[in-house]
Amino acid sequence: MRIFAIAFIFKFVLAVTADSAPRCRCTPDRSCWPSDEQWQALNNSVSGRLTSIQPVAWVCHDPTFNNATCQNLTAINTNSLWRRAQPGAVQMINWESWLPVNQSCYFETPRSVPCGQGKISKYSVVAESVEDIQSAVRFATAHNLRLVIKNSGHDYLGRSTAPESLQIATFKLNDIEFSDDFVPQGAADGKSVGSTITIGAGAVLFEIYAALLTKGKIAVLGSSYTVGAAGGYVQGGGHSPIGSWKGMGSDNAIEFDVVTAEGDLITVNEYQNTDLFWAFRGGGGGTFGVVTRATLRTFDEAPMVVAQINISALASENTNYWPAVATFSSYVPRLEDENCSGYYFMLPNLTFPGLGQISAVAAVILCAERSNTTEVEDLLKPMLDPIRKMAGITVSLQSTAYPKTVPAVTGLLSGGADTTGNIVILGSRLISRELLLSEDGPTRLTNALSQLPAGDTEPFIGHFVAGGQVARNGDQVRSALNPAWRRTAVHLVWTRSWAPGASREDVQAIENQLTHQEVPIFSGLEPGMGAYLNEADANEADFQESFWGPNYARLRTIKQEWDPTGLFITRKGVGSEDWDDAGLCRLTEKRIRP
CATH class of the missing domain: 3.40.462.20 (Vanillyl-alcohol Oxidase; Chain A, domain 3)
Incomplete structure (x- = not known):
């Protein structure tokens, strides 16, 4: 009886502790926000690749107005390749503003209009290695921070930004490799799936098409210069101008390298972590982990x-x-x-x-x-x-x-970049x-x-x-x-x-x-x-x-198994119904932010 009573009390204490645990992400106005020394420690762990961010139009507004810099940036403001490489910008600028608290920073508004941080992250780890991503993920977990993954920022639903957050920028991870006989890790029979292309998380379509052209291959990809294929494109399904011929982008994904919410690097394919493999092919980008590389099936060129x-x-x-x-x-x-x-x-x-x-x-x-x-x-x-x-x-x-x-498809792309x-x-x-x-x-x-x-x-x-x-x-x-x-x-x-x-x-x-x-x-x-x-x-x-139709219930179960704390929350993504629109507070607790 005594043992039972102690066990009951212990379980009760755990339940109370869990219920009273913070359900809002830590924000700069709270004592839990990392100190300067802790941010510096993160910077050291990523070899100096942590940067403090301001919106890119910051220099066009008082009191930080700089005429020469403002003119230069205004001239290239609509260039998608430039925006891809800016931690403080995304491709659709409505997702840079945070209207509920009246924060925005536009090139087009008068100099005298105050410039707010909006939904632009406070800090970014501009990753150049898997280890950089792992450090950022573990830091966000340890300090209960809102985490955002920005590939090229080409997103219509606001998944590449979040206010008062830490960003992982992947645009520098744009390596590309080819294989004529790719064998997925863990394949017991050692059977090849044929020819493939393996792309880094930040590789965008114009880079991938150029590489495919040199190899006489084609892959199921989209028709915009700065879509990051390994990110939301293939993870969300990925329609293509060769879709009727070869299927969806997600149909042709063979393998993913992924950093999980625990900070571990795992391989995801039809032999290993098969539940995640199912989810990554159509379940939505930025939701189940950070993809560092993706392997896609390729095909021989054709007229x-x-x-x-x-x-x-x-x-x-x-x-x-x-x-x-x-x-x-x-x-x-x-x-x-x-x-x-x-x-x-x-x-x-x-x-x-x-x-x-x-x-x-x-x-x-x-x-x-x-x-x-x-x-x-x-x-x-x-x-x-x-x-x-x-x-x-x-x-x-x-x-x-x-x-x-490839030349037929890339002929759809305009100029040297998307506008x-x-x-x-x-x-x-x-x-x-x-x-x-x-x-x-x-x-x-x-x-x-x-x-x-x-x-x-x-x-x-x-x-x-x-x-x-x-x-x-x-x-x-x-x-x-x-x-x-x-x-x-x-x-x-x-x-x-x-x-x-x-x-x-x-x-x-x-x-x-x-x-x-x-x-x-x-x-x-x-x-x-x-x-x-x-x-x-x-x-x-x-x-x-x-x-997702009938697939949503299974996706939600997988999300809870691999990311129980909701580290990877995206707007209108799996599990996001548990959070407010900014992803800062669970809806089961009174919000502390708009």
Whole structure:
């Protein structure tokens, strides 16, 4: 009885202690915040790679105004490659501000407007080794700090920033290696999976494509210069202009090297830590650990034909515009069956110099394993001929044959870098093959699109990057990817924005319209299809179901097993429903921060 009583009391004490433990991250205004000496100790452990951060526009505002530096930085502010390498910047600048406490720092606002830290981290470890990442993870754990992983900062949901946090920047870890016969660690049979590319956490697409070109290989990647492939791209699923041909990026991930919440370096593949392997392929970046390297399957080069299509009508004669869009959309599943992927940009209210107001569709279609432009143009005739017959509609088509896929895909990339440094939020929905092949489905889709406000610079974008091998992989690949992707024909996106310095009320009005009025138009069109977690509404309602469908319950279990304290919390990521929007306080305890 005495032993039982002691055990009961001990268990009770543990429970009380656990319940009373801090459930908010430590912040600079609290005594738990690391001392200067402790920050210096971290700096020593990472060989001097710890840096204190200010927002990049800091020098354009009083009292830290510096005219020459401000002019120089303003000139390169929209260059994505520059933003990639700045710990104090991300690609979409709305995620640098912290509106609830009125903190922002924009190049565009007057010099006299105070510059706040916003959601930019207080410190960054600019990692050059796995050991640097391990030191940062252990330091964050020891001091109960909010931790953020910034790859290139190319993120639409605000996962690369968090206020009053410690950042791990991975952009310098951009090594690239190839193998002709890659054997995953732990493979009992020693069986090779074939040719692969292994990329460091910070390697971005323009670097990877350049390396692939020298080897005569292709990999499933995206179409923006500064997307970090090993980060949120492949961990979130990763759609691609060769998706219909070769599947999703996550379908082709073979192995990950990962630093866990304990600070351990582990290998994750189908032989080791298999639960994490399932989660890393589609479960979301920055959620289960820090990926230091990822190995992806590669394929031999093949020829490709790229077709560019323009469909237009004068605004005064655009009664056939939406029927033309419906006809185009109805043919997308057939294109995907032919290993063709692509994008179509719908601009129903475009101001065009010399013509006034027009309604337009600009499309690019990439057809793999084809070298004959006539063959591709014949493939497009059943789609384009009915559109050409519509009154008031003009159609143009130009096709180009490429001997290799990589130059065809990189031809989509503009200039020497993406233009970023702007304010962007997205609406997003996955549109099924079944809907587009149904008798009234394309019309229902365009009726929904026509209800959205449409401006010159905010197109509706249809990514037809699924079907084909993406669909077939549903029976072959076991991963956390939302099963809705296996039914998807089009990933639909539209954008919303506001001016830098807009009031909190104005911003909230735009966000609320997107979340509560616009997105429901499409979620009601096809209940259960969901959205792509890398390119979706940052305030997506019921994000667990939208992003992962039936996979969420297992993802949450894996998250609790590998990261029970929630060190790796990202906005709208697995387990984030337990925390406030900033990831600073658990919702089970009264918040100490907005």
